[in-house]
Amino acid sequence: EGRLLVVNVLPNGPARRAGLQADDHIQKIDGADTGGMDLAEAVSRMRGPVDSEATLTVMRKGWDKPRVMTLVRATVSVPSVRHALLAGNVGYVRLENFQGITLRDLQAALQQLSQDSGPDGLQGLVLDLR
Structure with missing residues (x-):
């Protein structure tokens, strides 16, 4: 079109x-x-x-x-990492894109998942690079 x-x-x-x-x-x-x-x-x-x-x-x-x-119009910040805690305390992290802040965002996501998983901790991690 x-x-x-x-x-x-x-x-x-x-x-x-x-x-x-x-x-x-x-x-x-x-x-x-x-x-x-x-x-x-x-x-x-x-x-x-x-x-x-x-x-x-x-x-x-x-x-x-x-x-x-x-x-x-506003300043737009494109997130480079998304994360979620799945059933069975399995962490899911998706790298949306690679930027100068990706490492920092990945570290923050892993720390948040670790906290969210409670005393049993993470039982696994899915790293989605698609």
């Missing part, structure tokens, strides 16, 4: 707060048609000073017509 497709929306990020969801199609950014717009230009148009606004025209499956959403 030549439009920008939202693949993922960060929890608590500006896009989520504006109401964007995965699989939304962004048709316009501040009135500029995204048809044929490359990703670099789209990102450049969406970036701006913290607390300034970007107006997005969005189409979603099930909607009759596009809707306008206002995104309030």
